[in-house]
Amino acid sequence: MSGREPTGVGVVTRDLVHVFHADGHDVAALSGVSLTVTAGELVGLLGPSGSGKSTLLLACAALLRPTAGRLLLNGTDIVRLPDAERDRLRTSTIGMVLQGASRNVLPYLTVAENILLAQRAAQRTGADVPEPAAVLELIGLTEPDSARADTLRPGSRQLLALACGIAHRPRLLLADEPTSRLAAAERDRVLAALDTLNDRWGTTVVLVTHDPAVAAALPRTVTIRDGRIGAEGRRGQEYSVITADGSVTLPAEVLADHPPGTLLRIERAGPGLLLSPVGDDPAGTEPSGKEGR
Numbered sequence: 001m002s003g004r005e006p007t008g009v010g011v012v013t014r015d016l017v018h019v020f021h022a023d024g025h026d027v028a029a030l031s032g033v034s035l036t037v038t039a040g041e042l043v044g045l046l047g048p049s050g051s052g053k054s055t056l057l058l059a060c061a062a063l064l065r066p067t068a069g070r071l072l073l074n075g076t077d078i079v080r081l082p083d084a085e086r087d088r089l090r091t092s093t094i095g096m097v098l099q100g101a102s103r104n105v106l107p108y109l110t111v112a113e114n115i116l117l118a119q120r121a122a123q124r125t126g127a128d129v130p131e132p133a134a135v136l137e138l139i140g141l142t143e144p145d146s147a148r149a150d151t152l153r154p155g156s157r158q159l160l161a162l163a164c165g166i167a168h169r170p171r172l173l174l175a176d177e178p179t180s181r182l183a184a185a186e187r188d189r190v191l192a193a194l195d196t197l198n199d200r201w202g203t204t205v206v207l208v209t210h211d212p213a214v215a216a217a218l219p220r221t222v223t224i225r226d227g228r229i230g231a232e233g234r235r236g237q238e239y240s241v242i243t244a245d246g247s248v249t250l251p252a253e254v255l256a257d258h259p260p261g262t263l264l265r266i267e268r269a270g271p272g273l274l275l276s277p278v279g280d281d282p283a284g285t286e287p288s289g290k291e292g293r
């Protein structure tokens with residue numbers, strides 16, 4: 001190792017759009033995402049199935065080239081970078097943990113062999129990589145180096161997947177549902193590993209999760225709805241976000257009582273805003289309800 005501590009990468013997206021073309025029709029997976037993740041932050045992406053979380057993660061990982069918009073890693077827009085440059089970023093700067101441990105580790109290799117394999121691409125470019133033991137210590141995986149991956153318990157296999165994702169010491173780690181299908185104690189080990197990584201190496205971490213317990217433990221969450229940012233959370237508390245076009249996504253429980261089409265009066269109330277639903281005739285010029293019959 002060079003001894004110089006790498007710090008995390010800042011991620012900025014502006015009006016990011018991605019359209020998949022499948023079976024003769026288009027699917028807009030991202031419809032204008034503008035998000036800023038500061039270098040060294042730990043952020044969770046939440047949202048319903050199909051809202052665009054994985055697509056956003058893949059775009060940040062330079063594994064998918066967005067249709068439009070900007071995506072900057074430490075100030076460099078990677079959307080229009082040549083393929084070779086994007087490959088180099090993935091080898092040197094970005095770590096990706098795909099959904100499901102089996103997509104990140106080879107079952108018939110040992111713990112140590114999986115780490116060494118994950119480091120190979122970075123080593124080919126002449127980069128310094130950490131000792132496998134240092135990676136395992138940071139992640140908190142205590143199983144012997146010689147254990148085959150397919151003999152590990154689910155939580156340990158997921159920790160190994162994380163270890164492979166950070167084996168080349170990336171400055172940005174993107175993890176797609178790293179705690180899914182884990183028991184609470186195993187989930188907590190994975191969360192602790194992400195915290196330690198973020199704290200000790202200063203790595204920026206963006207993870208997708210559906211688990212409310214994980215979301216509540218994260219310092220910041222961003223909720224994606226229909227390919228846009230719908231809400232932000234801080235330590236489990238949810239906030240709506242005013243988007244660039246001035247729209248606000250209401251929380252699901254508010255929408256349940258006030259369906260689309262409801263008229264709202266918006267008034268300033270000191271430093272706050274008061275949203276009041278009104279009838280179909282906000283000016284009150286028509287008699288309403290039974291009184292008019």
Ligand SMILES: Nc1ncnc2c1ncn2[C@@H]1O[C@H](COP(=O)(O)OP(=O)(O)OP(=O)(O)O)[C@@H](O)[C@H]1O
Binds near residue numbers: 022
């Ligand atoms: N390769 C693809 N080809 C066509 N459509 C796709 C492809 N990948 C994703 N989609 C569509 O894009 C939209 C967003 O998908 P995405 O996987 O990003 O959502 P998600 O929020 O990660 O969902 P989940 O929580 O279920 O993983 C969905 O409508 C999905 O069907």
